[in-house]
Structures are given as C-alpha cells and as structure tokens.
Amino acid sequence: MADYALTGRDLKRHIKIARTTPLAFAYNPGAPKEVDYFALHRKRTAEQLSKTAKKYGPSAKAAYGSAQVDGKVLELRCELVLPAMARKLKQHLKANQVTINVRIMDADGNVLEEDIEDIADDPDLFSDDQDLKDDPETDTDDGGDDGGDLDEDIDDEDIGQDQKASTEQETAEIVAGLKRIQPVVMAAPEAVADKLKGAMTKVVGHIKANEIPAARETFDNLDAAVTKLMAYQAKAATPEAPEAPDTKAEPEPQPQTDDARLKALIVRAEELKEGIAVTKVPDAVRTKLETALQTAAAALKTGNLDQAETIMGKIAEALTRLGMGTDSIQQSKSKAKDAKDKTPDTADAQTEPGQTTPDPAAPASPGDDFDQKAHDLKERVESLRTQMTVRFGVEVQGALDERLDLAVKDLEAGIYSSAGPAMTFVQDAMRLQDAIDALMPDYTRAASTGAVEDVSRMRILFDSALELVPGPDHAKAWAYLQQVQTMIAEGAENNTNAFMADIPEDVRRFAMSRLNWTSARTRMKGEMDKLRDTIAQTISGDPEYSEILDNLGELYTYIEGLDLRLADRLDAIVNAEQGPERETRKTEARAVLREYLDELSQPFFQDVDSGNGFANVNVAATARSALDDIDRELAA
Structure with missing residues (x-):
C-alpha cells in the first residue's frame, strides 16, 4: 500500500491545485502537530486515502472526503469528521509553511467548524506561477500493489471494478482480523470485556449492512485496543529484575565523541x-x-x-x-x-580497594519487610492501566501514564499518599472520555443541523472539554461538557424537526431519552463532586483522616453501575426496524433500566442525598427522575 502523505513543497503544490480541482483527502492527526498525516490526491478515492492514513498515521482514526480551496480557505467536505479538526489541521499546515484558513463541512456542505483569521497573501500559494500550471497528472504512487501508471486515464468502469474488488478484499481482511483477535477478546479481563465484545458486534453489524468504511473504522479502533491490552498483559506477566544497591558514587559523566x-x-x-x-x-x-x-x-x-x-x-x-x-x-x-x-577513563574505572560490588541476584536481608500495602496499591495501578487501553489514544494515555508512573515511584520509596489521588484522576479521565463519547452523536447532529443557536460557542466548549481529558483541570472540562449538553437539549426541544431530521418520528422520543440519560449522568457526577469537596474541606488537616482524604475518589464507584448501557440500548431502539426487532430492543432497554432501579435501592442511594452528614445533594434524585421518564417512554 502506497503512502500518500504530503509535506513541504509537495503539500503546497497540491493545495494550489485544489484551487481549481477538487482533490480527495485524508487526515490523521497526532501529537505533536508535525507528525500529523495529511494526504491529497486527484485520482485516489477518499476511502483509499483513509486506509493509508490509518496505516501510516499516528492514530487509528482518519477523517476523509474532498478538499477544495475557496479564496484563502481550504474547505474540506467530510464523509468522516474528527473533533477539533479545523484547528489541528491549520496548525499542521503552518508547521509545513502553508498559511491558509480551514473550514470543515459535512458531506452535504453544512459548516461544522472553521478556523478563520486575517492572513497575508502567500505569493507561493496564491500566485498563478509555474507550480499551479503543473499538470496534476504528475500525482504518482510509491509503487506497490496500490501503484500502477497513474499517468494513464482511468475511466468510470475501471473505477467501479476497482472499488468493488477493493470492498470485497477489505471485507475479507476485516473478517480475518476479527477471527485473529477473537480469542483475546473472549479472554479479556471483566473490566474491559463487555466494551471489546460490543465493538466486535458493531463490526459484524456494519459488515452485514455493507457499511464497510464504518466496519473498518470500528475494527481499527478495536484492533488498536486489543494490541494495547496484550501489551499490558505481557508487561504485567514479566517480573522486573531487582536493581543492585548503589554502593559507590558514579564519577561525574563526561561527554564522549x-x-x-x-x-x-x-x-x-x-x-x-x-x-x-x-x-x-x-x-x-x-x-x-x-x-x-x-x-x-x-x-x-x-x-x-x-x-x-x-x-x-x-x-x-x-x-x-x-x-x-x-x-x-x-x-x-x-x-x-x-x-x-x-x-574512556570513567568507563574503565575500577572498584576502589576494600569495596565489594553487590550481587544483584542476592536476596534481601532478613530485616527487609515486604510492603504489602505498596504491593496492593501497585496492583490496583496496573489494573487501572489495563482499563485505560480501551478508552484513550496514545497522546492521552501517555499523559495519564506519567501520573501513574510517579505514583508507582512514590510507592517504591514507601510513600503512599500520591497513589490514591493519581488513580482518582485517571478514573475521572475515563468517566470524562466516556461522557464525551456518549455525547458525540448528539453533538455532531446539533452542529450539522443548526438546531443549536450558537454553534460556534458549542464547538469551542466541546473541543475545550476534549483537550482537558489528560488534565490538568477536569472540573473545568466537566463544566464545559455540561454547558454543551444544556445547549443541545435546549436546541433539540426548541428545534425538534431540525435536530431530529434524520430520525423517524415514531422513535424520536427514544433519541431524546438517550440524550436525557447522558445529561443526567453528568449532573450526577457534578453532585458527587459537591459531596466529595465538602467531605474534603471538613476532614482536611486532621492526620487521623489522611487516608480517607487520599481515597475520596472511591466515592464514585457507587455510581459506576448507573453506566451508559441504557444509552446504548436506547440508541439500538432508534436504529431498529419497526416490528419484532424494535420490541426486542425495548425489552433489552427495560431490563437494563430495572437493573439501575435495583441499584438505586441500595443503602448508599437511600442516604446519599440528604442523610450523608456532610451536604445535601441530588445524586439519587437526579437518577430516579431521569429513569422514571425513560420508563414511561418505554411503556408507551
């Protein structure tokens, strides 16, 4: 498979060509911006470019569609959109000395986001010099199976045959991939098994519906998650060699040639x-x-x-x-x-007379005690790392890994106080990412339909929340996300026909129920934050409660059972055909809802709102109100 990524002069030349000729594009953003994968091509389809972008790019996701320049704006009409795409791509273009504004649109031409500012004329980009007169037929491949002589004309029949063959081949590749990873998914830890199995089911569903690009997208994400899971399992199964005690100060390092x-x-x-x-x-x-x-x-x-x-x-x-x-x-x-x-002198330095070099394999002295507390905390940290693999990309996971690494170093030094807060922070990042993922379909619909009055503000808030997943301020991210949910809910209520244009009228109430449940979970999280902060203020400064203070994050485990499965079941109702299939999906949703109501009957939820002894909150009340409304819709 050829690599079509463009940089520098080649990138600028293709953007100049896009002034007169629409080009297929694919974009796979990474971190830093210099490693982004951006491809433009006149003869390759956007789907073909997206495959290479996912293969050679820094992440498992790639936006794709058609690109054309209008004045000083590069307009991308997307078949698949990624969050904060306009800003990220504009930064990548600047890193390649291409100064141009960026506008992101959906497949129908509706503006989703843009990064527009006054920019000076770039004579290399906007002048009609020889580069613009270059024949776009000079687009070539690097050879390989996707190569061929692109100087020859390709007629519509050839393209149709190529696309059909490509689709059949890709379907076979995806099916083979599912068979390859199935044993790992079936044996996955309980904490991640349901999500991995659900992703496999989605891939199969896309294949049956002949939605191959969607199947590829979902499978690539699943494959990446399984790969990271296998890596962590292998790492956890490999014992670390003990480090030799340092009995002699190292000489001051000196640079070598x-x-x-x-x-x-x-x-x-x-x-x-x-x-x-x-x-x-x-x-x-x-x-x-x-x-x-x-x-x-x-x-x-x-x-x-x-x-x-x-x-x-x-x-x-x-x-x-x-x-x-x-x-x-x-x-x-x-x-x-x-x-x-x-x-050379320091490299050849010998042990001083009278000193002995310790044996790394020697057992610890009898006086050394096994630190059970540190051992247990480290096991919890590693379990948390495994859960991270199915939620985050490389950039976010790397930032969160650093926090856990520092906590592990402290544990190895006999310091326990940082482990609890570090794990709490990572768990909150997971909850935040789950909430963002759950909101994404409604956010995309609101941005593309114009149901929300101030779409630009909504985009800024959503992108800001997304960027804060790795930290440092999760409270601010949750506040941004709650504002987005409020804007979407108000837009959906005030402009129902616009917001629900692509949803049949007889299932619109279930789409609204899904939105209401995801919003309720965010409000519940906010109420738990209020309780946590009040407890922290009350016991702070008292050494007797220091361990409780370090582990206040455990409070959130009580609401983990009220998860996003109900949102998934409601989404399945919306997408089901009218008749037996839809009734089956309703039955599944009712079963999950009953499970949630059973959870709310537990002692914690009986007391948390007004009997917790610290602050009056609305955790259980928020959940019950939302679930009662959904129950009525399912019974109607």
Whole structure:
C-alpha cells in the first residue's frame, strides 16, 4: 500500500491545485502537530486515502472526503469528521509553511467548524506561477500493489471494478482480523470485556449492512485496543529484575565523541530492527515501528544523534510493552548511553580497594519487610492501566501514564499518599472520555443541523472539554461538557424537526431519552463532586483522616453501575426496524433500566442525598427522575 502523505513543497503544490480541482483527502492527526498525516490526491478515492492514513498515521482514526480551496480557505467536505479538526489541521499546515484558513463541512456542505483569521497573501500559494500550471497528472504512487501508471486515464468502469474488488478484499481482511483477535477478546479481563465484545458486534453489524468504511473504522479502533491490552498483559506477566544497591558514587559523566556514540547507536538500531522482525504484532503496528526506525536511521545519517536516540528509545519501550524479550535491546541501549555519557577513563574505572560490588541476584536481608500495602496499591495501578487501553489514544494515555508512573515511584520509596489521588484522576479521565463519547452523536447532529443557536460557542466548549481529558483541570472540562449538553437539549426541544431530521418520528422520543440519560449522568457526577469537596474541606488537616482524604475518589464507584448501557440500548431502539426487532430492543432497554432501579435501592442511594452528614445533594434524585421518564417512554 502506497503512502500518500504530503509535506513541504509537495503539500503546497497540491493545495494550489485544489484551487481549481477538487482533490480527495485524508487526515490523521497526532501529537505533536508535525507528525500529523495529511494526504491529497486527484485520482485516489477518499476511502483509499483513509486506509493509508490509518496505516501510516499516528492514530487509528482518519477523517476523509474532498478538499477544495475557496479564496484563502481550504474547505474540506467530510464523509468522516474528527473533533477539533479545523484547528489541528491549520496548525499542521503552518508547521509545513502553508498559511491558509480551514473550514470543515459535512458531506452535504453544512459548516461544522472553521478556523478563520486575517492572513497575508502567500505569493507561493496564491500566485498563478509555474507550480499551479503543473499538470496534476504528475500525482504518482510509491509503487506497490496500490501503484500502477497513474499517468494513464482511468475511466468510470475501471473505477467501479476497482472499488468493488477493493470492498470485497477489505471485507475479507476485516473478517480475518476479527477471527485473529477473537480469542483475546473472549479472554479479556471483566473490566474491559463487555466494551471489546460490543465493538466486535458493531463490526459484524456494519459488515452485514455493507457499511464497510464504518466496519473498518470500528475494527481499527478495536484492533488498536486489543494490541494495547496484550501489551499490558505481557508487561504485567514479566517480573522486573531487582536493581543492585548503589554502593559507590558514579564519577561525574563526561561527554564522549560523537563517533563512538554513533557506532553504539548503529548497533542499537540493528538490535531494534531484529526485535521488530521477531515480535508478533499486527501488521499496522509493525509498519509504524519500521517507519519510526527508518526515521531514526535518517537522523543518524544526518548526524542528529539526539533525535535518533530519542526515537529508538520510544521504539524500545514499545517493544517492551508488546512483550518482547529485550535483553539484547537493553544491552545495546546501555552501550549507547555509556558512549554518550562517559569518557574512556570513567568507563574503565575500577572498584576502589576494600569495596565489594553487590550481587544483584542476592536476596534481601532478613530485616527487609515486604510492603504489602505498596504491593496492593501497585496492583490496583496496573489494573487501572489495563482499563485505560480501551478508552484513550496514545497522546492521552501517555499523559495519564506519567501520573501513574510517579505514583508507582512514590510507592517504591514507601510513600503512599500520591497513589490514591493519581488513580482518582485517571478514573475521572475515563468517566470524562466516556461522557464525551456518549455525547458525540448528539453533538455532531446539533452542529450539522443548526438546531443549536450558537454553534460556534458549542464547538469551542466541546473541543475545550476534549483537550482537558489528560488534565490538568477536569472540573473545568466537566463544566464545559455540561454547558454543551444544556445547549443541545435546549436546541433539540426548541428545534425538534431540525435536530431530529434524520430520525423517524415514531422513535424520536427514544433519541431524546438517550440524550436525557447522558445529561443526567453528568449532573450526577457534578453532585458527587459537591459531596466529595465538602467531605474534603471538613476532614482536611486532621492526620487521623489522611487516608480517607487520599481515597475520596472511591466515592464514585457507587455510581459506576448507573453506566451508559441504557444509552446504548436506547440508541439500538432508534436504529431498529419497526416490528419484532424494535420490541426486542425495548425489552433489552427495560431490563437494563430495572437493573439501575435495583441499584438505586441500595443503602448508599437511600442516604446519599440528604442523610450523608456532610451536604445535601441530588445524586439519587437526579437518577430516579431521569429513569422514571425513560420508563414511561418505554411503556408507551
């Protein structure tokens, strides 16, 4: 499969071509913006570009559609849209010295978002020079199966046959992929099993409905989640070697010559290449690792040793997480570090007379006590990491991992106070991401139909909440999200026909019920925040309650049972055919609703609102009110 990503002069030339000729595009954003994958092509379809964007890009999702320039605005008419896309793409274009505004539209031409400002004329971009006169027929592939001579004309019949063959091949690939990951999904931990199995069911449903792009999108996300889950399971199953005590101060590191460091890094690159070759991973993961290693090799050739070492370090970490035995990699990494940090004198330094080098394999002294508390907390941290794999992309997960890593370091030093807050923060990030995912269909509908009066403000609030998932201020993110939910609910009520234009009238009440339940869960979270903050203020400063203070996040476990399954069941009713299938979906929704009502009969919910001893809140009342309304709709 050819790689169609454009940068620099090639990117600018294609954007100039888009002034007169619409081009297919695909966009896969990453972090930092320089690693975004953006492709434009005249003869490839947007679906074909999206496949390469997901294969070679930094994440499992890619927007795609058609692109055309109108004045100083690059307009993207999207078949699939990603959040905050206009701002991210504009930053990526600026990083490639392309200054142009960006407007994002849906497939019907409705404006979803835009990043527009006054910009100066770019003579290289807006002048009718030779670049614009370049024949777009010069778009070429890098060869491979997707290649061919693109200078030849492609007629409609050829395109139709190619697309049919491509669809059949892609369906077969997805089915094979499902069979490959099914054993892992079936054996997944209980905390993530339902979500993974649900994703598999969605993929199968899309295939049966011949919705292959949607099936590919869902499968790629599922495949990435399974890959990360396998990596964490492998990491958790591999015992860490004990570190040798430090009995001798290291000499002050001195820089070594670049020549010695270069040789060591070349050795390390060879070790990594071998590691990538023998590691059992999905082809998409292997391709990304190989591409990263090629980038590191290019950096070595240009003498950028720091960049090469950084990239190779990340590759080594990825291989470790994928469960590969990394003794040889760590050994070569150590050689490269020694070449960078030590002089020949310090590298050859011997143990001083009278000193003995401790044996790393020696058992701990009898006086060393096993820290059961730290051990239990570390197990909870690792369990939390496993749950993170099905919720977050690489950027967010990396930021949250850093918090957990710091907590683990504290535990290893005998400090327990940071573990509880770190886990609470990550759990809140999960709840926030789940709430954002649940709101996404209604948000997209509101943005595209114009049912909300101030669409621009709604977009800004939603994007701001999304950007705060990794931190630092979750309270602000929840406040933004609640404002978005209120705007959508008011827009849906005041402009029902516009908001529900694509939903049959006889199931619109279930779509509204879904929106009301997701909004109710956010309000419940806000009420729990109020209770938590009051408890914290009351007991803060009293050493007797320090452990309770550190673990206040456990409060939220009481509302975990009131999850988003009901929203999924209501969505299934909306999408079901009238008749037996719809009645079956209603029965499933009623079963979940009864489960929620049983949960509300537990002692915690009997006392939480007015009998908790700290603050009057509306946790149970909010849930009961929303569920009673939904119960009436299901019974009608």
